[in-house]
Amino acid sequence: MALPKYTETHYRIWHYIYLTICAAVFFFLIAPLFVIFPLSFNAEEFLVFSDGMKRLDPDAFSLRWYQDMIYGTKNPWGLAAKNSFIIAIFATIGSVLLGTVAALGLSSRHMPYKGLIMAVLISPMIVPLIISGVAIFFFMAKAGLAATHTGIVLAHIVLGTPFVVITVTATLSGFDHSVTRAAASLGSNPVNTFMKITLPLILPGVISGGLFAFVTSFDEVVVVLFLAGLENTTIPIQMWTGLREQLSPTILAVATCLIVLSTLILVTAELLRRRSERLRGINQ
Amino acid sequence: MSPENKQILTTDGVPLEVSLKKAEKKNKIKAFLLVAPLLLFIIITYVFPIGDMLMRSVNDKMVTEMLPKTYKSMETWDGEELPPEEVFEAFYFDFQKLIEEEREGKLSTQLNYTKNGFKSIIKKLRRKSKSFEEGNYKEQIMAVHKRWADVEYWRAIKRRAPAYTYQKYLKGMDMYENEKGEIVNVAEDRRVHRILWLRTLEIAFFVTVFCFLMAYPIAHLLATLPMKYSNLLMICVLLPFWTSLLVRTASWMILLQQQGIVNDFFVMIGLVSDDNRIEMMFNKTGSYVAMTQILLPFMVLPLYSVMKTISPSLMRAGKSLGGTPFIAFWKVYFPLTIPGIGAGCLLVFILAIGYYITPALVGGASGTLISNQIAFHMKSTLDWSFASAMGLMLLSGVLVIYWLYNKLVGIDNIKLG
Numbered sequence: 001m002a003l004p005k006y007t008e009t010h011y012r013i014w015h016y017i018y019l020t021i022c023a024a025v026f027f028f029l030i031a032p033l034f035v036i037f038p039l040s041f042n043a044e045e046f047l048v049f050s051d052g053m054k055r056l057d058p059d060a061f062s063l064r065w066y067q068d069m070i071y072g073t074k075n076p077w078g079l080a081a082k083n084s085f086i087i088a089i090f091a092t093i094g095s096v097l098l099g100t101v102a103a104l105g106l107s108s109r110h111m112p113y114k115g116l117i118m119a120v121l122i123s124p125m126i127v128p129l130i131i132s133g134v135a136i137f138f139f140m141a142k143a144g145l146a147a148t149h150t151g152i153v154l155a156h157i158v159l160g161t162p163f164v165v166i167t168v169t170a171t172l173s174g175f176d177h178s179v180t181r182a183a184a185s186l187g188s189n190p191v192n193t194f195m196k197i198t199l200p201l202i203l204p205g206v207i208s209g210g211l212f213a214f215v216t217s218f219d220e221v222v223v224v225l226f227l228a229g230l231e232n233t234t235i236p237i238q239m240w241t242g243l244r245e246q247l248s249p250t251i252l253a254v255a256t257c258l259i260v261l262s263t264l265i266l267v268t269a270e271l272l273r274r275r276s277e278r279l280r281g282i283n284q
Numbered sequence: 285m286s287p288e289n290k291q292i293l294t295t296d297g298v299p300l301e302v303s304l305k306k307a308e309k310k311n312k313i314k315a316f317l318l319v320a321p322l323l324l325f326i327i328i329t330y331v332f333p334i335g336d337m338l339m340r341s342v343n344d345k346m347v348t349e350m351l352p353k354t355y356k357s358m359e360t361w362d363g364e365e366l367p368p369e370e371v372f373e374a375f376y377f378d379f380q381k382l383i384e385e386e387r388e389g390k391l392s393t394q395l396n397y398t399k400n401g402f403k404s405i406i407k408k409l410r411r412k413s414k415s416f417e418e419g420n421y422k423e424q425i426m427a428v429h430k431r432w433a434d435v436e437y438w439r440a441i442k443r444r445a446p447a448y449t450y451q452k453y454l455k456g457m458d459m460y461e462n463e464k465g466e467i468v469n470v471a472e473d474r475r476v477h478r479i480l481w482l483r484t485l486e487i488a489f490f491v492t493v494f495c496f497l498m499a500y501p502i503a504h505l506l507a508t509l510p511m512k513y514s515n516l517l518m519i520c521v522l523l524p525f526w527t528s529l530l531v532r533t534a535s536w537m538i539l540l541q542q543q544g545i546v547n548d549f550f551v552m553i554g555l556v557s558d559d560n561r562i563e564m565m566f567n568k569t570g571s572y573v574a575m576t577q578i579l580l581p582f583m584v585l586p587l588y589s590v591m592k593t594i595s596p597s598l599m600r601a602g603k604s605l606g607g608t609p610f611i612a613f614w615k616v617y618f619p620l621t622i623p624g625i626g627a628g629c630l631l632v633f634i635l636a637i638g639y640y641i642t643p644a645l646v647g648g649a650s651g652t653l654i655s656n657q658i659a660f661h662m663k664s665t666l667d668w669s670f671a672s673a674m675g676l677m678l679l680s681g682v683l684v685i686y687w688l689y690n691k692l693v694g695i696d697n698i699k700l701g
Binding site for chain 2: 011018019021022025026028029030032033035036039046047048049098099101102104105106108110111112115117119120121123124126127128129130131132134135136137138139142154155157158161165215218219221222225226236239240243244247251252255258259262263265266269270
């Protein structure tokens with residue numbers, strides 16, 4: 001953003017102040033994440049940069065907290081990771097199936113009470129998690145599903161579907177319905193049309209909705225706190241317990257892994273978004 | 285033939301209007317059937333349970349279940365004078381059962397909410413009742429403490445009986461119904477909930493303001509920079525957005541601790557002395573800083589998507605018509621971004637008002653919100669009906685903002701990255 005040559009001095013100054021403010025805000029947004037990274041390699045047990053680390057002494061760095069995360073005695077992370085992945089995968093499948101089908105109906109211009117139904121379907125995203133947690137806990141306790149994987153998966157489907165509904169309806173908003181009519185006029189049945197024509201076109205939206213649902217489930221702690229028993233512990237639950245009781249560097253090792261995972265998901269989501277915009281012919 | 289009678293018919297002889305309506309209806313049903321599975325699922329697992337919360341919040345069976353015999357025998361008692369022997373006897377047996385189950389502490393807490401002074405006399409009764417003899421429980425109980433002989437306390441027990449009550453809502457507002465049925469405030473030093481409600485509003489409001497002030501310039505920068513730079517900077521916004529909430533909270537716990545980097549920095553630039561480091565965690569500051577950073581992307585994204593649509597030629601036109609850049613910004617650009625400001629502020633406010641995890645970890649006692657109180661009653665005191673009542677009070681507030689959001693922005697316009 002180069003300024004034109006004729007810019008007056010006080011606007012020039014103002015412009016640099018503006019850029020400095022922006023830089024500071026970006027720093028505020030992103031810097032905290034990078035604190036975790038070096039500290040997870042700390043050779044000592046404290047969560048501060050040791051003098052050795054400040055001098056970049058190689059002895060001050062170690063992988064011991066990663067070893068502890070994987071091989072540590074009585075370590076809860078293995079079970080937690082397994083549970084987290086199982087729950088998130090099933091919750092994602094459920095959310096994507098229910099959410100995509102619902103989004104197809106919602107995008108139809110014949111849909112009655114569209115606004116009201118949309119508001120109900122999106123509400124789990126808006127209602128504070130603590131309220132969702134209490135309500136879902138009462139339901140699961142009555143249904144005998146508290147402290148089961150099934151109960152947590154169902155709860156996460158509730159929390160994940162709004163994201164799928166939003167992303168898929170957004171993709172469908174630019175969808176050219178004449179292609180499905182063309183397919184129908186050529187003798188294709190609705191299921192076939194969906195699988196061969198609609199789905200490939202809206203797939204980027206479906207996948208990015210699925211990624212949101214996955215992250216929502218994988219990161220969700222409030223509802224699981226109410227629902228989980230000892231057997232259903234997840235990574236967020238372990239982190240929550242760890243952060244409340246004692247902050248050990250092992251948590252930072254786990255956190256680093258989670259940051260790497262979220263970076264991968266972010267890159268995938270971004271690539272998909274661009275592909276979707278290209279497919280729908282939205283050029284920027 | 286007059287034109288009204290001339291109907292257009294389809295090939296099979298059905299009037300076109302009827303045929304169209306039929307097709308329309310069929311399409312409507314088709315669309316609805318697609319939505320039905322999810323709608324049904326959400327209604328069963330989500331909407332009904334929230335209704336169930338409403339039932340629980342007005343249906344306070346806690347004490348009724350603890351003293352079943354007492355309430356049965358109290359049915360015939362008019363509440364004018366001390367209850368008859370049967371009531372005392374029933375109360376004695378209920379109480380013995382509670383002692384066996386070690387639940388008498390719960391009873392004393394619950395009754396103490398209704399009337400102050402129950403705690404000590406229940407403790408005393410527990411001790412003395414071990415040596416009670418059979419029969420004539422009225423005199424034996426009354427001998428334990430003079431308050432047991434006071435009809436006021438028995439009336440208080442009876443007042444707890446009705447199954448449906450709005451008392452939990454009153455309690456959530458730090459009010460209660462006194463002996464005469466008037467609604468009054470609790471003593472000044474016990475008004476904890478009002479402080480919490482106000483603090484929740486205050487923190488949510490200021491977090492929204494901070495987010496707005498920080499998000500506006502960077503959203504503007506992102507919207508005006510060429511694509512190849514803005515895509516790179518967008519990652520700075522999206523990476524925190526996709527990163528686990530607990531990871532982000534953990535990083536703030538490390539940064540804000542007394543030996544943390546922020547304090548190190550303050551010491552280095554000489555703002556504070558080394559032995560006088562600022563406490564930034566386990567208080568309001570912690571909640572403010574961490575929540576602002578965590579919710580910032582939710583403000584940037586709607587602002588960005590609105591600013592992206594504003595043509596730069598408008599600003600140029602404003603300037604060419606004689607406005608200084610500031611006037612052009614204020615009169616042309618800013619009004620055009622108001623929809624984005626509305627969307628971002630409402631979203632951040634809604635999310636902030638129900639925040640739980642971050643305040644619980646970095647907020648300490650002075651930085652916790654109403655959500656933390658709800659969790660406390662769900663997990664520690666097990667007063668689920670009170671937790672439900674507070675949850676619904678919070679929910680009603682959120683729904684008002686949600687409705688406003690839907691009116692102003694439209695729920696299908698939520699931007700997700």
